Amino acid sequence: MAEKFDAIVVGAGPSGNAAAYTLAKSGLKVLQLERGEYPGSKNVQGAILYSDALERIIPDFREDAPLERHIIEQRMWVLDDESFVGTHYRSDEFNKPPYNRYTIIRAQFDKWFSQKAQEAGALLLCETTVSDLIMDGDRVVGVQTDRLGGSVHADIVILADGVNSVLARKAGFRPELNPGDVALAVKEIHFMPEETIQSRFNISGESGVVIEMVGKITKGMMGTGFLYTNKESLTIGVGCMLSDFKKQKVSPNQLLEEMKNHPSIKPLIEGGEMKEYAAHLIPEGGYKAIPQIYGEGWMIVGDSGMFVNAVHREGSNLAMTTGRIAAETIIELAEKQKPFSARNLAAYREKLDASFVMKDLKKYRNMPGIFHRNPQFFTTYPELVNQAAHTMIKVDGIDKKTKEREIRNSFTHRRSLFGLMGDAFKMWRAFE
Amino acid sequence: MHIVVCIKQVPDSAQIRVHPVTNTIMRQGVPAIVNPYDLFSLEEALRLKDIHGGRVTVITMGPPQAEAALRKCISFGADEAILVTDRAFAGADTLATSYALATAIAQIAKDQAVDMVFCGKQTIDGDTAQVGPGIAKRMDMQLLTYVSQVDSLDITSRTVQVQRRAEGGVQVLTTRLPCLVTMLEGTNEMRFATMDNMFRAARYQLKVWDRVAAGIEDVSKIGLKGSPTVVSKVFAPQAKTQRAEIIDSESGEPRDLALTLISKLFTQHPAMSEAVVKQSA
Amino acid sequence: MSAETKAPVKKAGKGKYELSDELKAYQGVWVFVEHERGEVHPVSWELLGEGRKLAAQLGVPLSGVVLGAPGLATRRFCEEAFFHGADNCYLIEDAALGNYRNQPFTKGLTDLVNTYKPEILLLGATTQGRDLAGSVATTLKTGLTADCTELNIDMENRSLAASRPTFGGSLLCTILTLNYRPQMATVRPRVMSMPQRDNSRTGSIVQHPLGLIETDIVTKVLEYIPDNRQDKPQLAFADIIVSGGRGMKNPENFQLIWDLALLLGAEVGASRPVVQAGWVDLERQVGQSGKTVRPKLYIAAGISGAIQHRVGMEGSDVIIAINNDPNAPIFDFATYGIVGNAMTILPALTQAFKQQFAVAKMAS
């Protein structure tokens, strides 16, 4: 006999775990299905965890969550082929608990979060892939898994199955992925002794550093590179729009290899031993790419709903927040004994609109398009900025005024004054 | 038929790293899995149960986290799972481990007689292949190691016929129950758990036995005390100080590289070269 | 052994370990001479070579142990054992020992140990040796260290210091059996080198009864199906091995390995990913969970040199590595390295060997 649950959550990433935890804690009968060997086994993230979103779900998460390092210093580098110009922001404010941001390793973090959901009463089955949604007319009434005797019913199905969401696409809830709306990121984790990391990055104890990079490392493609410090390892990766990869015919792997050999990056990772390699998509279409996220007996949360703020590299927090809010919507309806119809579930979207999730995404709604149409942000500018710095810093007997003129000329020579002003305007509009 | 399968939870050794400076194991985040060799034995036990009916009990001696490994076995179709866990077991070598397991299996047998015990060929962390033979000896069971196939099992006459891998061939053996079998790797493939068994495993209340529940009275035979072997030193394999001589040629063409290499071989290793020439003839 | 994975390292060797008089009576180094189908497994001779060194250090005799059915062969095995370094041999001849079976062999070996009390007992880590060693050690309630790669004597404690890989070969550990005798260890074939055979050596044979009759033995051998030696790769004893790894990319490219091997009259080996991908049989896997090999020449193409592979082949006399990554670990221990694409280097190498052989032929 097929089992019946109040809710089924597909996926045990941050969005699915947030939803399952919140639902189970309220006493609902929850089944969570995950195709990986264990939660997080195949999940990929940079990975930076923003405390706030998790705090709202598990206030005392710091007590036992597997956190790597809290971040006290953020570096932003603009790279040319041989150099970089950068800013470092470091504040002791970040070194006082409760910490605001942490590096994490997803395989461990997801496992922990999922354990919390199970302790709250959710039933988790791993290595179980949901292959289809079971429909009754236009209503979702359950899921079909790849196992023998694998259909399970529920009053509501939450799709927390990540950026690819085969299920949402199959069911027609979401269009096919547009290569211009997703970035392809590759990353590696390199083992490195704790002491080496600490001395190389000028940190002590469990404090950490993150480096975000733009510039010629992406060969003109829209994208960024990153390097994060974990306890006993470094994470290094790079991601660019899928459409750009297709156009430029460079493999992500090759891009990462070259980035690792950049003279400013190589010494930081030297001596590390590669532990894992992963590639993953990131939905970067922003506000305009968000599909319908609820319907008769179904809801979409996290990456599956394209909830990522690419400008600020926020994804897991939006995933957790959408998961929590979806669950809270269900709990409210259940308390009022209202059915999980599209009409009633519209409250989910309303809550999101009122939250930072939609507000932030709306703010940057034009960003992806601008970067897309203006590759100079990733080629010409890094080069110019680095040249400028070089010209100013090098002492060679040329007076500073001439140098300034040279720099100005180099900018207007490579891009017209109108172009420069236009770019500045575009950026201003986008961030406004 | 009542079959007991001994399984062990092991760290996925493919993901273990050694700290380059301190030479200690960096275990952080290394996932724990069911010893892969044990799955060949579990599958064989389940197959025999499918044919002859009966019950399969899995047992492990290990820390409380080993529960996950047992649960996994339930999802494949094992009927019962017993976790034997006690601080007193810490530091056990194979002699002490086989004693604890043999005693616990004898305890299981009080409930329902045990006809067969299955062990993995070896573990991937210990790699000794001794616990199986040790249990058989202690329980006075016939031992069949490196079994590539169970040909037949006759419950009424209580006989079993197997094929056992030997160094130069395969032995076809017949013996009486009860017996202990260790399966060779690659002899079968673990089944894909059904949804019902997945649910059963997720909800299953496994039996947790401490030393006393497992029927172990003599503490001097378990843990560190019951282990004749002592680890005196752990160290990293000696790194060869000499790196390879990299063969290069002016042109860097494969052909020139190959010729340079061969002339080096034949001038600097005459004995070996002689063997090569002889062999090739 | 769970000891080294779980146990806090119990520090031995601080003070000298005083054996009881009863245990002091255990003297001498024994090697179990394993045979099947009328042939002694070479690992036994390798162990006699190693046992010779241990016995010399301890100042005790080295003995071979032969169990078998009555007939000429067992005597010949004893003789061979003398040639390979044994001072004497313990021999049990009984019809029940015709084929290897756990029960009578365990009984025979255990009785011999209890009667003649050796301090060290070595066996090959083969299907037979491991089957027997585990049963004998349990019966004797003594320590057994499996799959050792190095044997030494810790003179301070007069005990066997047996080293073996742990944690998938990433570390080694040394294990002592302090107040139990005998100290048992198994060693994989080809880990120790083959001793020089000396046909002039002789020794004495001590015979012992089995004390077991066929009807007491529960397990029966119905049939023995010998492997077809022709199809079976004999990696462990090959003089030349050409191995390919994941870097060969696909089975078609792997043919280049076979081509070179064919020319050299060599065996083909492989790293684990290649075996797992099904390009070659399991029998050809070299490494920790495959075969240990000691050829005169080992050619590794597209193999990174992971520790699990390395432990199986680093005993080779000359290692040639072909890899396109100049930082591949294999270059850390190979004799010669070529940094380049295996797909072009291998055919060139095959061609160059061909030329060399032609020259050698003309010269002779």
Ligand SMILES: Cc1cc2nc3c(=O)[nH]c(=O)nc-3n(C[C@H](O)[C@H](O)[C@H](O)COP(=O)(O)OP(=O)(O)OC[C@H]3O[C@@H](n4cnc5c(N)ncnc54)[C@H](O)[C@@H]3O)c2cc1C
């Ligand atoms: C390289 C990279 C770096 C990033 N860096 C950051 C960062 O620093 N900070 C940040 O906040 N975000 C970052 N992100 C984004 C973040 O990883 C995602 O937004 C977040 O993981 C989304 O969570 P999710 O739960 O929606 O999806 P996922 O984490 O993708 O989880 C989906 C889960 O569903 C399972 N699943 C899928 N299909 C099925 C099925 N049919 N049946 C059963 N199970 C299924 C999957 O196995 C998976 O466990 C990064 C992403 C990438 C790729």
Ligand SMILES: Cc1cc2nc3c(=O)[nH]c(=O)nc-3n(C[C@H](O)[C@H](O)[C@H](O)COP(=O)(O)OP(=O)(O)OC[C@H]3O[C@@H](n4cnc5c(N)ncnc54)[C@H](O)[C@@H]3O)c2cc1C
């Ligand atoms: C418990 C355990 C037991 C194991 N036992 C064994 C064992 O017995 N034997 C074994 O081999 N492994 C074993 N392994 C696996 C081992 O850890 C390694 O994963 C394996 O040896 C790697 O095989 P590889 O070198 O072929 O592949 P990789 O590590 O992927 O290396 C491929 C190499 O090919 C090179 N390459 C790529 N393209 C080319 C080209 N065109 N030309 C030249 N070179 C190229 C690459 O630079 C790389 O160095 C075991 C692992 C575990 C955990």
Ligand SMILES: Nc1ncnc2c1ncn2[C@@H]1O[C@H](COP(=O)(O)O)[C@@H](O)[C@H]1O
């Ligand atoms: N702690 C344990 N609990 C249960 N079974 C074990 C344990 N240790 C070893 N075994 C069994 O004995 C087999 C051989 O282990 P080993 O001698 O460690 O190589 C394993 O494959 C298991 O079946």
